[in-house]
Amino acid sequence: MTNRPAVILSTFPPLPCGIARYAAQHVEYLRRQGREVHTVGLPGSTAEAVVDARGGRRPLDVLAATRHLGLDPATCELSIHWHDGHYFAGGFSERIPTALALASLFGSFGQTELICHETYVAETVASVPKRILRSVYNRARYRAWMSADRLAFHSENERKQAEHALGRPFPASKVIIRGHSAFLLKYRDLSREAARAELGIDPAALLFLCIGFLSEHKGFHLAVEAFSRLEATSARLAIVGSIREDGPDVRDYVARLRALAGATDRVEMHEEFVSDEAYDIWNAAADVIVAPYQRAFSSGVVARAKLFGKPVIVTNVGGLADQADAGDRVIQSADELVDAMQSFLAGVP
Structure with missing residues (x-):
């Protein structure tokens, strides 16, 4: 400096x-x-x-x-x-x-x-x-x-x-x-309970969160498919984000993602641009951040999860595995994604 x-x-x-x-x-x-x-x-x-x-x-x-x-x-x-x-x-x-x-x-x-x-x-x-x-x-x-x-x-x-x-x-x-989180600051610093009160989320539910721009390479559909295979009724999956680069392919993907989420119990999809403050509220409310990206150099989503001390599930692409800590799960397949989500449900990350 x-x-x-x-x-x-x-x-x-x-x-x-x-x-x-x-x-x-x-x-x-x-x-x-x-x-x-x-x-x-x-x-x-x-x-x-x-x-x-x-x-x-x-x-x-x-x-x-x-x-x-x-x-x-x-x-x-x-x-x-x-x-x-x-x-x-x-x-x-x-x-x-x-x-x-x-x-x-x-x-x-x-x-x-x-x-x-x-x-x-x-x-x-x-x-x-x-x-x-x-x-x-x-x-x-x-x-x-x-x-x-x-x-x-x-x-x-x-x-x-x-x-x-x-x-x-x-x-x-x-x-x-220099770690991805080097410059990150919180826009909202609040507890899990306070965040859930703002969002109207059951404080007893285990909440998996996919957050960020909606695009097929983010793999949010993989999270929904894996979640549908879990043996639990107490968990929830929230998908929160909006389209960044509009186009017919992206709109088609979001329509398919919307239909998939709508057909899966305990999955909710919030299609909205997420402000910095709202982003932090969702991070604070979540129990596990799920980032099943199919390609990426690195992830601001994962870095921001670390700012809030949240465990993450990430695919082994780009530099994502380097961002993972001991309490996180790095996966390489759909079956491993299911296993990772199930392990957090069982309290064994």
Whole structure:
């Protein structure tokens, strides 16, 4: 940590995005530490400056935005909350100048930390010209990352995934592992009993909770199917969340999830955008958080469960197993999900 003014580049609320929420908590955390913090948000964010940094050489517009705030980038520390889709657009020929612009952006600040949330292997191509472009893009993208002073990951597993995506290892001197919960703060701090009173939930029931944006890769349908196989009448399963990226496939999935939940005893589905305060109320009310994701880099849901001391059931994908503690269950199949839920019912996590 330095005494330089901090510039946080990210999505921010009101965007319905987990990274946006995480970045907002990062800002609040630093301010509570006495740091001078400024925000540069991507489109749709509420921030001191808003910049479209996606595609072409647009990332360099962040420098102008920083100067517009009365700051000299060379005297500031930039923290960029990274997701490939926030900065890259188009084919390889369009992404290469973006990667070079990012390298220049990172090098223009006094210090730069790239906080990796999601990065992916470039798509496979068949033609020789496209394979050449893909190789150039991969080198340019790696160069951009190497222009940052620090590369922060939530777990060692996520570092390895990023190295695989970029095609080569990162120097150990640049890498820091910082747990997903490092910047998290509670918006509501209340007891299980008080939370259940607000939500109207039976205080005697064991409550499993799936919470977050509704999408098939989150696997909430797997939780419903597993719950239907449990031998208990005292448990409840709540699914709480809303659609983040609308589209026919997502709407079809939510319709199927709604029908599945409606046909399963003791399952309730709350289709609503979950504010930060409501999120914490549900976390406080729950007994077990269920995150049967089919793909993920890491999970803010799991990190937030830890903030409330809640056990979690997670699938062994991405860096989720690294987020699990001794009292949690890491599963790899539908049968293991049933067993995990049954073990919590029996009081043997």
